[in-house]
Amino acid sequence: MDSQLGLIEQSFNNRYTLWVHEALDELPDSFTITDPSISGHPIVFASRGFLKMSGFSRAEIIGRNGRMFQGPRTNRRTIMEIREAIREERPIEVNLLNYKKDGTPFWMLFKMSLVFGKEDGRATHFVAVQVPIVSRKHMRNSGMSYSEDGGGSRLREIVFGSCRREVCSDSLLDLDRVLALDSDDTGLEIEDSCEASDLEKRKAATAIDNILSVLTHYSQLTGRLVCGKRCSLPGMGFISSSLYISLGRIKQSFVLIDPHLPDMPMVYASDAFLKLTGS
Numbered sequence: 001m002d003s004q005l006g007l008i009e010q011s012f013n014n015r016y017t018l019w020v021h022e023a024l025d026e027l028p029d030s031f032t033i034t035d036p037s038i039s040g041h042p043i044v045f046a047s048r049g050f051l052k053m054s055g056f057s058r059a060e061i062i063g064r065n066g067r068m069f070q071g072p073r074t075n076r077r078t079i080m081e082i083r084e085a086i087r088e089e090r091p092i093e094v095n096l097l098n099y100k101k102d103g104t105p106f107w108m109l110f111k112m113s114l115v116f117g118k119e120d121g122r123a124t125h126f127v128a129v130q131v132p133i134v135s136r137k138h139m140r141n142s143g144m145s146y147s148e149d150g151g152g153s154r155l156r157e158i159v160f161g162s163c164r165r166e167v168c169s170d171s172l173l174d175l176d177r178v179l180a181l182d183s184d185d186t187g188l189e190i191e192d193s194c195e196a197s198d199l200e201k202r203k204a205a206t207a208i209d210n211i212l213s214v215l216t217h218y219s220q221l222t223g224r225l226v227c228g229k230r231c232s233l234p235g236m237g238f239i240s241s242s243l244y245i246s247l248g249r250i251k252q253s254f255v256l257i258d259p260h261l262p263d264m265p266m267v268y269a270s271d272a273f274l275k276l277t278g279s
Helices: 002-013 020-025 048-054 076-088 136-141 148-159 172-182 198-220 241-248 271-277
Strands: 031-034 043-046 092-099 105-117 123-132 255-257 266-269
Touching: 002 043, 020 198, 031 048, 031 198, 048 123, 076 092, 076 105, 105 198, 123 198
Parallel strands: none
Antiparallel strands: 031 043, 031 123, 092 105, 105 123, 255 266
């Protein structure tokens, strides 16, 4: 565990200046940053906004991965979509139901992007922004309500960007029935679906841009530049992030070497090997 904590600390310190943590903490958004090169693809940074939203402390999150926020109602198909995006090293945006520390489920817009090393094109980190999706119940409590005078446009105003059950849009009776079901305090139900609004999607995109801007700036100060898009093709000795994650699941002590490079250097060492050798 100590070896992994050391790797987590190095994850940022080797590429950015020490002030990057403070700069990221000043951003108001809810987000996490993970490192695919460390066994288990752990979280290496969690913003204050994310800590406030989830109810966890930073010490409880750092070193863990996103599975800790999933629960019985989390859509497994959506999780597989996220894992596939990680494997293919591409961005993704999905609506996801996760759980807070106290067990409360909540819908959010999950938007993930990548950070690449400019010199070698490797994916160094994944940035995941989480934007809470405002439910219809919250809209009603804030003064938004359906009115017949509003017609179809009013219907779309309530349904769009909120958690809802699938209803027939041309039936006011169906809408009234859904609103009545949503008025109870039993929480979200399994059959509920959720869709983020354009405003929430723009908020997530802006957050990604701001985070990448901070990371790029503080990487320039160390000379190990990063960028939001792959600037060059990975060279010899490259191990993809998906392979790192798969290798991290193997509990045996082993190393990988690259015979195509001078002196056949090690390009990967398992956690068990690091523990065995005290590295």
